[in-house]
Amino acid sequence: xxxxxxxxxxxxxxxxxxxxxxxxxxxxxxxxxxxxxxxxxxxxxxxxxxxxxxxxxxxxxxxxxxxxxxxxxxxxxxxxxxxxxxxxxxxxxxxxxxxxxxxxxxxxxxxxxxxxxxxxxxxxxxxxxxxxxxxxxxxxxxxxxxxxxxxxxxxxxxxxxxxxxxxxxxxxxxxxxxxxxxxxxxxxxxxxxxxxxxxxxxxxxxxxxxxxxxxxxxxxxxxxxxxxxxxxxxxxxxxxxxxxxxx
Amino acid sequence: xxxxxxxxxxxxxxxxxxxxxxxxxxxxxxxxxxxxxxxxxxxxxxxxxxxxxxxxxxxxxxxxxxxxxxxxxxxxxxxxxxxxxxxxxxxxxxxxxxxxxxxxxxxxxxxxxxxxxxxxxxxxxxxxxxxxxxxxxxxxxxxxxxxxxxxxxxxxxxxxxxxxxxxxxxxxxxxxxxxxxxxxxxxxxxxxxxxxxxxxxxxxxxxxxxxxxxxxxxxxxxxxxxxxxxxxxxxxxxxxxxxxxxx
Numbered sequence: 001x002x003x004x005x006x007x008x009x010x011x012x013x014x015x016x017x018x019x020x021x022x023x024x025x026x027x028x029x030x031x032x033x034x035x036x037x038x039x040x041x042x043x044x045x046x047x048x049x050x051x052x053x054x055x056x057x058x059x060x061x062x063x064x065x066x067x068x069x070x071x072x073x074x075x076x077x078x079x080x081x082x083x084x085x086x087x088x089x090x091x092x093x094x095x096x097x098x099x100x101x102x103x104x105x106x107x108x109x110x111x112x113x114x115x116x117x118x119x120x121x122x123x124x125x126x127x128x129x130x131x132x133x134x135x136x137x138x139x140x141x142x143x144x145x146x147x148x149x150x151x152x153x154x155x156x157x158x159x160x161x162x163x164x165x166x167x168x169x170x171x172x173x174x175x176x177x178x179x180x181x182x183x184x185x186x187x188x189x190x191x192x193x194x195x196x197x198x199x200x201x202x203x204x205x206x207x208x209x210x211x212x213x214x215x216x217x218x219x220x221x222x223x224x225x226x227x228x229x230x231x232x233x234x235x236x237x238x239x240x241x242x243x244x245x246x247x
Numbered sequence: 248x249x250x251x252x253x254x255x256x257x258x259x260x261x262x263x264x265x266x267x268x269x270x271x272x273x274x275x276x277x278x279x280x281x282x283x284x285x286x287x288x289x290x291x292x293x294x295x296x297x298x299x300x301x302x303x304x305x306x307x308x309x310x311x312x313x314x315x316x317x318x319x320x321x322x323x324x325x326x327x328x329x330x331x332x333x334x335x336x337x338x339x340x341x342x343x344x345x346x347x348x349x350x351x352x353x354x355x356x357x358x359x360x361x362x363x364x365x366x367x368x369x370x371x372x373x374x375x376x377x378x379x380x381x382x383x384x385x386x387x388x389x390x391x392x393x394x395x396x397x398x399x400x401x402x403x404x405x406x407x408x409x410x411x412x413x414x415x416x417x418x419x420x421x422x423x424x425x426x427x428x429x430x431x432x433x434x435x436x437x438x439x440x441x442x443x444x445x446x447x448x449x450x451x452x453x454x455x456x457x458x459x460x461x462x463x464x465x466x467x468x469x470x471x472x473x474x475x476x477x478x479x480x481x482x483x484x485x486x487x488x489x490x491x492x493x494x
Contacts, residue, residue, distance in 0.1 A: 217466035
């Protein structure tokens with residue numbers, strides 16, 4: 001993990017890093033008060049590690065809870081190179097969208113491909129984060145990400161037992177059910193009741209499938225991008241409950 | 248409103264009252280710091296105004312938020328007289344339960360009967376609460392109640408515009424849809440994913456029907472009586488958001 005930039009504002013230090021091909025960002029409390037818990041943030045499709053919603057949440061979790069927050073760009077996102085297969089899927093997606101044809105099957109295939117590549121990248125990132133003195137090997141780790149961030153997060157949480165709580169949502173598809181059923185960590189799952197990209201019944205079926213004894217569905221009216229601001233309060237409370245607060 | 252008893256513990260004054268045939272309880276901050284917002288608490292079927300869950304929540308809302316909390320016994324509950332029709336419905340319910348026959352239709356009929364009688368009793372209680380100097384005519388008012396408390400609460404909130412936010416849940420039936428669709432106040436709706444008394448799809452249909460622009464569904468695994476303790480935190484946050492906190 002090579003740190004390439006370092007800025008500080010409002011009590012939050014933001015560092016950019018590379019780890020092999022992976023580009024990432026780490027937000028931490030400006031005042032080091034010992035090892036912190038970590039929130040891994042997965043961005044949505046077409047976005048990147050410094051999308052405004054990611055940065056805003058990172059600052060909120062650092063200043064409110066004292067957590068460190070890490071985000072990495074998914075393969076082909078945030079300036080990372082796309083493979084020829086990625087380019088082909090995106091071209092297919094754009095043609096289908098322009099023609100008014102169903103795009104969900106294409107997104108499912110693209111998400112699955114991204115998740116298979118992102119999981120080892122996230123696992124290597126966790127290895128590197130645990131080497132940092134401000135985090136350490138005993139840090140409690142949660143994952144937060146919706147849409148593409150959930151496709152990646154379900155696969156990651158199924159593969160890596162270091163993740164002990166997760167916030168997912170804005171997604172549902174039968175291809176995710178098997179991995180979802182294998183999860184046992186506490187979950188918060190966000191659903192937008194009028195999501196224009198996600199079938200409500202598929203999202204409810206995904207929530208139903210999670211194997212976790214503690215899982216909470218939070219559903220709100222509105223479209224994919226209209227998760228209400230107050231939802232951040234319950235997510236914060238969920239993370240504090242499972243990671244502890246150090247601020 | 249005649250106060251008949253007055254006790255105080257842990258910063259909370261509990262007063263019992265009668266209002267005509269209605270028996271009620273009012274919990275308030277022991278230290279009077281001006282007019283407070285009010286939470287009306289509706290109990291579940293077969294319970295009463297001082298059921299342990301009601302008393303625990305009342306103390307929590309008073310000490311955490313500075314609200315006043317009022318609860319009244321539903322007709323035929325908490326020592327209030329049952330009508331011959333009530334007795335007949337309860338006997339029918341007990342026979343159906345003993346015979347392993349469906350009890351939902353009987354409960355729906357009983358709930359509807361209780362709601363039609365409870366609404367004017369709640370409205371008279373609100374009138375009387377607004378006369379108290381510690382509450383006043385401008386107090387913001389929310390309603391919280393699940394199961395029977397939701398059957399009554401939907402009818403009450405549809406009938407009385409003084410209620411400006413509500414927490415409902417653990418119920419769903421087509422007979423409630425029309426009144427639910429007429430509601431416009433912010434709502435939190437609790438659903439137990441494995442509720443042995445409430446059909447999941449009916450509960451989701453009831454959530455879907457509410458006319459409110461702000462409505463949040465919180466669903467958790469487990470049976471009717473297994474709402475997780477952490478749910479109280481989001482309900483508290485919801486009430487603070489809509490009533491303000493005075494503590």
